[in-house]
Amino acid sequence: MLQSETGFRLLKGHLDRAAQAALVEAVLARVDRSPLFTPAMPRTGRKMSVRMTNFGPLGWVTDKDRGYRYQAAHPVTGEAWPNLPQALFDLWEAVSGWPDPPEACLVNWYGPGARLGQHIDADEDAKFAPVVSVSLGDSAKFRLGGPTPKGPTTSLTLDSGDVVVLAGPARRFRHGVDRIYPGTSTLLPPGWRPGRINLTLRRVTKGQ
Ligand code: MD3
Ligand code: FE
Numbered sequence: 634m635l636q637s638e639t640g641f642r643l644l645k646g647h648l649d650r651a652a653q654a655a656l657v658e659a660v661l662a663r664v665d666r667s668p669l670f671t672p673a674m675p676r677t678g679r680k681m682s683v684r685m686t687n688f689g690p691l692g693w694v695t696d697k698d699r700g701y702r703y704q705a706a707h708p709v710t711g712e713a714w715p716n717l718p719q720a721l722f723d724l725w726e727a728v729s730g731w732p733d734p735p736e737a738c739l740v741n742w743y744g745p746g747a748r749l750g751q752h753i754d755a756d757e758d759a760k761f762a763p764v765v766s767v768s769l770g771d772s773a774k775f776r777l778g779g780p781t782p783k784g785p786t787t788s789l790t791l792d793s794g795d796v797v798v799l800a801g802p803a804r805r806f807r808h809g810v811d812r813i814y815p816g817t818s819t820l821l822p823p824g825w826r827p828g829r830i831n832l833t834l835r836r837v838t839k840g841q
Contacts, residue, residue: 639802639803639806640798640799640800640801640802640803640804641777641797641798641803642728642798642799642800643791643796643797644728644796645792645795646794646795647794647796648724648767648794648796649794650794652720652794653769653793653794653820654820656718656720656721656832657769657820657830659718659720660718660740660769660830660832661825663688663715663718664686664740666712666715667686667687667688667707667710667715668686668707668709668710669685669686669740670684670685670686670694670707670709672684672685672694673696673697674695674697675696675699675700675701676700678697681695681749682743682744682746682747682748682749683742683743683747683748683810684741684742684747685740685741685742686740687737687739688714688715688717688718688721688737689736689737689738690705690714690736690737691703691704691705691714691736691737691838692704692707692714692737693737693739694708696708702756703737703756703757703837717738717834721735721738721834722734724767724796724834725834728765728796728798729798729834730800731762731763731836733762735765735835736835736836736838737835737836737837739832739833739835741830741831741832742825742829743773743810743828743829743830744827744828745813745815745827745828746812747810747813748809748810748811748812749810751778751807751808751809752807752808752809753780753806753807753808754804754805755805757835757836757837758837758838758839759836759837759838759839759840760804762835762836763800763804763836764798764804764833764835765796765797765798765799765833765834766796766797766798766834767831767832767834768791768793768794768795768797768829768830768831769793769794769821769829770793770818770820770826770829771793771813771814771816771817771818771821771826771828772793772813772814772818773790773810773812773813773814773831774788774789774811774812774813774814775790775791775808775810776788776789776808776809776810776811777789777803777807777808778807779806780805781807782807786807788811791831792818793820813827813829815827
């Protein structure tokens with residue numbers, strides 16, 4: 634069904650509470666140095682409600698004038714992105730089935746009321762590499778469609794500790810986050826909750 638044949642795998646509760654807590658500590662220490670920025674849509678400059686930062690050699694950014702892209706420096710501080718926590722290399726190795734390590738970790742923070750419109754991830758030159766996602770904190774209503782702009786969608790709840798692997802055709806499916814459910818987790822510390830952090834691990838470059 635949905636899983637396996639499309640390449641979409643939801644690993645429910647893959648990370649236990651201790652692993653989630655350790656990952657949050659590693660993430661927030663890095664966000665201290667590489668603060669969340671407010672992404673803006675290409676051309677319109679409309680601000681997204683999700684706030685973002687990145688870890689790893691490359692990070693995904695967007696603004697009015699230059700649009701969606703990967704770059705090595707934080708758009709506000711101009712500093713290189715922090716390195717990836719070791720736990721994320723380990724997770725990638727355990728679940729991705731891909732021989733090379735991730736080059737980018739996009740960190741999305743959703744406050745109450747934040748959402749992410751339906752879109753297709755297509756800014757990576759590494760079109761065939763999988764994407765691995767980790768959910769931390771409050772639960773979210775996630776909606777997955779197919780490869781085309783129209784057609785049916787399926788809603789799923791992503792809870793803290795869930796890991797999603799997108800390999801194969803599902804890598805090109807449209808998807809988005811309709812809402813979070815504030816107050817459904819106590820994982821994140823004060824200042825970050827109510828809220829949800831999603832990490833996506835990616836290959837960006839095609840390689841040789
Ligand atoms: C399905 N993030 O950063 S993660 C994104 O919860 C993004 O923050 C969402 O969509 C979030 O681009 C969803 C799970 C996910 C990630 C990539 C996918 C699902 C996907 C790519 C193709 C299909
Ligand atoms: Fe996406």
